[in-house]
Amino acid sequence: MLDPKGRVVMVSGAPRGVGRAIAERLLDQDRPVVDFFLDGAPAQARAGDTLLTAILAGGHGHVRHSEFGDGPRAGFCWMGACQDCFVLVEGRGARRACGTLLEPGMKLRRR
Amino acid sequence: MSVVVVGAGPAGVRAVERLVAAGLRPIWIEEAPDGGGRVFQKPPPGFSRGHRALYGADHGRAFALHAALAALKPLTDWRPDTLVWNLRPGDLDVVSDGTHERLGWERIILCTGAMDRVVPIPGWTQPGVTSLGAAQIALKTQGLAIGRRVALCGTGPLLLLLAQQLTKVGAPPVLVLESAAWSTTLRAVPGLAWNPAAALRGMAWRAGLKVQTGAVPLRVEEGCTALRWRDSRGWEHRTEVDAVAMGWGLKPETQLADLAGARFAFDRLQRLWLPERDAAGRASVPGVYLAGDGASIGGSVVAELAGTRAALAVLQDIGEKPDPLETTLLDRALAREARFRRALERAFPYPHALAAAMPDETLLCRCEAITAAEMRASAAPEINRGKAATRVGMGRCQGRLCGPPAAEVLAQAIGCDIAEVGRLRGQMPVKPVVL
Numbered sequence: 001m002l003d004p005k006g007r008v009v010m011v012s013g014a015p016r017g018v019g020r021a022i023a024e025r026l027l028d029q030d031r032p033v034v035d036f037f038l039d040g041a042p043a044q045a046r047a048g049d050t051l052l053t054a055i056l057a058g059g060h061g062h063v064r065h066s067e068f069g070d071g072p073r074a075g076f077c078w079m080g081a082c083q084d085c086f087v088l089v090e091g092r093g094a095r096r097a098c099g100t101l102l103e104p105g106m107k108l109r110r111r
Numbered sequence: 112m113s114v115v116v117v118g119a120g121p122a123g124v125r126a127v128e129r130l131v132a133a134g135l136r137p138i139w140i141e142e143a144p145d146g147g148g149r150v151f152q153k154p155p156p157g158f159s160r161g162h163r164a165l166y167g168a169d170h171g172r173a174f175a176l177h178a179a180l181a182a183l184k185p186l187t188d189w190r191p192d193t194l195v196w197n198l199r200p201g202d203l204d205v206v207s208d209g210t211h212e213r214l215g216w217e218r219i220i221l222c223t224g225a226m227d228r229v230v231p232i233p234g235w236t237q238p239g240v241t242s243l244g245a246a247q248i249a250l251k252t253q254g255l256a257i258g259r260r261v262a263l264c265g266t267g268p269l270l271l272l273l274a275q276q277l278t279k280v281g282a283p284p285v286l287v288l289e290s291a292a293w294s295t296t297l298r299a300v301p302g303l304a305w306n307p308a309a310a311l312r313g314m315a316w317r318a319g320l321k322v323q324t325g326a327v328p329l330r331v332e333e334g335c336t337a338l339r340w341r342d343s344r345g346w347e348h349r350t351e352v353d354a355v356a357m358g359w360g361l362k363p364e365t366q367l368a369d370l371a372g373a374r375f376a377f378d379r380l381q382r383l384w385l386p387e388r389d390a391a392g393r394a395s396v397p398g399v400y401l402a403g404d405g406a407s408i409g410g411s412v413v414a415e416l417a418g419t420r421a422a423l424a425v426l427q428d429i430g431e432k433p434d435p436l437e438t439t440l441l442d443r444a445l446a447r448e449a450r451f452r453r454a455l456e457r458a459f460p461y462p463h464a465l466a467a468a469m470p471d472e473t474l475l476c477r478c479e480a481i482t483a484a485e486m487r488a489s490a491a492p493e494i495n496r497g498k499a500a501t502r503v504g505m506g507r508c509q510g511r512l513c514g515p516p517a518a519e520v521l522a523q524a525i526g527c528d529i530a531e532v533g534r535l536r537g538q539m540p541v542k543p544v545v546l
């Protein structure tokens with residue numbers, strides 16, 4: 001899934017209408033691959049990725065849906081301030097995706 | 112003597128350093144896994160870029176700060192990954208990985224840092240739209256660009272710095288909108304030997320950046336596929352993008368000072384309510400000290416000086432006698448920096464008219480998805496009544512993002528001065544915690 005040199009983006013993922021945010025991996029991306037699960041499906045990211053990076057650079061588009069029906073969200077501040085990036089980590093509860101490092105085998109669920 | 116320092120950014124590190132030098136062993140609490148603050152935040156283990164690549168012209172200061180941080184941890188009660196979520200006279204509540212604890216304090220130095228200040232526009236809650244600070248953190252600590260066609264909008268040094276940093280790594284922004292007109296920025300700085308506005312323009316020019324000045328974003332289209340914006344002459348444009356980063360300066364994280372009961376005053380220049388403090392950093396509440404961007408935006412150089420100064424104030428107040436020369440030199444340096452900072456604030460003002468005029472359908476409050484129209488319709492006489500009526504500012508972020516623009520919207524709607532609508536009162540917990 002990931003370019004072996006780790007410098008190219010996967011431009012794929014988000015179906016239309018659920019947010020097409022795709023963060024582009026630019027630098028220092030030949031770190032070891034880490035497997036995890038997103039909404040039950042296997043996914044891959046890199047060691048040192050935050051949950052937010054793993055989701056967005058993986059082309060998965062969003063981290064949650066607004067509970068008020070206004071659509072998908074993917075955080076805003078990346079610094080633990082806006083509280084708009086909560087994702088469920090199975091066995092650990094809701095975590096801020098921007099401030100939590102991905103660990104191998106983590107099971108993430110988006111709401 | 113139980114002294115607590117909250118925050119391990121530039122202000123916190125220097126405060127702790129001075130306390131330790133005086134023989135104290137403070138409790139040192141940091142919300143992030145490691146110190147450095149936002150400006151000198153380190154990437155997680157596994158990234159290889161060094162200080163020069165990460166921190167540019169500030170790499171020397173970053174290196175020194177990280178060295179001090181590492182040396183000080185074992186000399187303190189160092190508590191990373193720990194959130195202070197409540198603060199009262201004499202004690203505070205922390206949580207670390209689900210474990211709660213109550214700690215006592217006699218003196219506390221708050222070095223809580225800052226975050227981006229925004230102007231909500233229609234579409235800004237969508238994936239692909241972030242703060243400028245977020246886009247910089249993505250690049251610095253994750254090696255990422257937030258998109259392939261990125262528009263940057265806002266004002267001030269961070270806007271151009273980020274544009275330059277992205278350009279340097281081969282991902283130049285497709286559009287840079289600076290809301291201040293160069294005429295404003297150049298007029299704002301008489302009497303300074305070094306003109307920050309001119310210096311920034313020179314930097315942008317050398318980096319080959321095309322910057323639209325006096326230009327503002329209007330709307331992020333559905334799916335974050337394009338940005339509508341207005342140039343300085345009033346023409347509207349549409350630029351295809353896949354990401355937008357926005358930020359009009361910074362605002363201090365004052366929630367803990369608020370819970371401590373500190374008195375606030377409205378700062379006309381920053382158009383923000385700031386906790387009052389004396390030149391050394393003493394808040395209006397005994398035993399509470401404030402330093403760095405968490406007290407008032409000054410940047411990392413000021414933060415380091417103010418951190419040391421606040422620690423000296425603690426030492427003075429517990430009866431130590433630090434060398435008067437040390438405090439005099441620090442006070443002078445801080446006064447010099449304050450003049451420079453005021454010039455920057457005048458050069459790159461918060462575009463309050465843009466905020467006040469945001470379209471009715473704008474999600475003013477992203478936590479609770481509340482529109483500007485609802486705040487206008489409340490016609491509340493002050494912002495806390497507006498909050499009660501609309502829930503703006505009641506969400507998870509506690510008004511961190513919507514507070515200043517909501518005040519602008521309400522002040523305009525009821526036709527009163529911005530200072531008269533007051534400020535959103537803080538509530539514990541300052542961030543969501545599971546009790």
Ligand code: FES
Nearest residue numbers: 075078082083098
């Ligand atoms: S992106 Fe703002 S708290 Fe995570």
